[in-house]
Amino acid sequence: MHPTLLTAASAAPLTKTTATTIAERLFATRRHSIALAAPLTSEDMVVQAMEDASPTKWHLAHVTWFFENFVLKPHLDGYQTFDENFNYCFNSYYEALGPRHPRPRRGLLTRPSAERIFAYRAHVDEALEMLLASEQGQSEDLARLIEIGINHEQQHQELLLTDILALFAASPLKPAYQASPSNVDVSQPEPLRWIEYEGGIHRIGHASNDYCWDNERPQHDALVHPFKLADRLVTNAEWLEFIADGGYATASLWLADGWTTVNREDWQAPLYWEKSDAGWFQMSLHGLLPVVPAEPVAHVSYFEADAFARWAGKRLPTEFEWEMAALEASARHDQPANHFRPQRAKDANLQTPRQLFGDVWQWTSSAYLPYPGYRPPAGAIGEYNGKFMISQQVLRGASCVTPAGHSRPTYRNFFYPHQRWQFVGLRLASEAR
Template sequence: MLDKVKSETRIEEITKQFNSVRKLTERLCQELEIEDYNLQAMAETSPIKWHLAHTSWFFETFILKCFEPDFVPYHPEFEYLFNSYYNSVGEQFLRPNRHLLSRPTVTEVFKYRENVTNRMMALLESKASGRLLEMLPLVVLGVHHEQQHQELLLTDLKYNFYQNPLLPSYSHKHVQNKSSHSKVVAHKWLEYQPELCVIGKKLGDGVKDEFCFDNESPQHQHYLQGFAVSNRLVTNAEYLEFIEQGGYEQAELWLSDGWAVKCQEKWNAPLYWFKRDGAWHYYTLHGPQPLALNEPVTHVSYYEADAFATWKGARLPTEQEWERVASSQSLKGPFLQSGNLNPSAQTQSSDEVMQLYGQVWQWTSSSYSPYPGYQPLAGDVGEYNGKFMANQYVLRGGSCVSSQEHIRASYRNFFYPDARWQFSGIRLAKDL
């Protein structure tokens, strides 16, 4: 049990974080027009309005419904409309059809958010009728869940905006990157000797101990052979060389499934790259821009990352190798709060491995699978991670649209190998 002083302090911290995260989600929508809220260009993306409602649904369904005295749902159909994938909660409205929900209106969804936020604040201030220690871990989980959706809100919006020939800008507040024309740090390999290392985290609830998702646990030992990793991420210039030397035409570089997808989708460059007047450009959340050659390449699939690594005579790191490197370094990078909304060039040298955090999610060669002894969370929230442990690959490091307080060395993101709309990039590795 937390002692009284620590308990009161932690309640205040969690309440403050909850309120701050809820407000940030809404600030991310301040530059949008009403027509933007229901866009959904493919099934994998969701409309902005749905993200706003679903993150409120999470708090209402898993906390208010269980802990609020005399609970009454805000709307009896919202549990069905805004359930994402929780079969234990009930049926869900079809994901590909979320853009058809013209009602509830955007105004009503913001009222729903306000209602849930106010009721959550009241519940936290009331100490939840003596069930506080049972409730607080779910509040922390809900906060991190909303931070995930803040990132998805931006990545989904970017993909949806890109379908518009006008290539609209999400943000006009971009500060020109002074290093956009500077020379990038030279590539070199940093070596790590064989060792038995500790991977993952002890499952924490964010109340008595540090938070982590259940898929980061249990902490366990893993033996690593000697390996080397790139000191920085692969740049647009390096990836452009791969394109110009026929990387997308050489089947021997590609995994069989990757080659099939490339041919079917007619890939010839990363997502958001296009030519204008014979010169490469790319689409950003600040609108279309000339391709910045020294920035990290992003919006590439696992298949493209693997083909590039093969072309370079290298490979992608395993997630354990990545975590071994990252766990000894500080968590710093141009995360969401920097306002960059785009990865940035590495122009200052360091003896450490650079660009580990807050630039692009880095594909690893590791399939998304459970750690030895893994157990999902108890109850309905046990569906959060475990049931997706099939046919996906792990990415590490967070991106320029991730919140810094949401990321850690053990954090495991996961996507299907053909996914490109996330800020996903490449770091190379090789055996010693």
């Protein structure tokens, strides 16, 4: 979070319109989290598929804990904590707020029950309504904190869905979270095209007063050399060619850590892919389905993305190249709501890249590092981004399970190079010659 989002010095009254908009967005976001959990059973909500994932019940409680600790306790006089034990159970990584239940063991929290978590959410929502209706709830400072909470909950809505997929993929029943789409286009993808960009000094980072995370600032100049960017994402059909050509068995294509990981984990295809006599299948939120050739490849690690790019004779774009292209295209997340599957590229236009948002997050070759002049915000909330700026890679864009409106050209997502349970894919780049 940018420091200005947390400064208490400015307490100018909000206009009625602004206050209403914040309240409406807040409770719409809170309701959407419950709607995402609605297809699940109580048993689904308690299980943790792996250490990187968290149970649905934990996500629903953690985002509520966030509002309780960062909004209600400091700002609502007389607020009654729902359960003091929840601070230990549902703190994620905020060292300043005390000890917490180990992340790899969140699936052991059979208590509190899902019913009690829903009661917790109702208790906090009622208090948030009281706060926003009060005089102390009409400040810019509080509005900024609630905006952080909204965006934080949206991030966990995406995590909730990807963690459900990890859970359902581990089940021998291969259940579907959502009914399978009909009339899927199984034709081959169209040829990949290239868009050229001139180099120069470009302004990178968030510039407007609209909301952003602290890691998107400060804005600064970056030298970008002339480059070419693929007009669409890499597809399943192209990935199948990589597999058939021995991509997973050719050491020269891989970074050293990647090659070690491939052999240790016995990777032979993207995560959630399975091969049978009938061909390749992929586990999705719609259940186990045949791999669709023209859809973007998903659930690949940075190591795999880098190896594929080398096999193709190309490279991954830098995050500055990606941002420059996205800003020029004025692209936004326009994926239809509740379409939880990457879609094939449509509407070819040689002037602007497609699929920048709404299909898969896209690996870049850029390490996740602070921008020049970056300083993390003071206090516990400053732990959100800054302390993770080590050993991770930047991803850009947004996926098919990213909430609408939760994306922008300057957004910097980040994961470790081996992680692939998120909807992550790639777009190729090359030098301009």
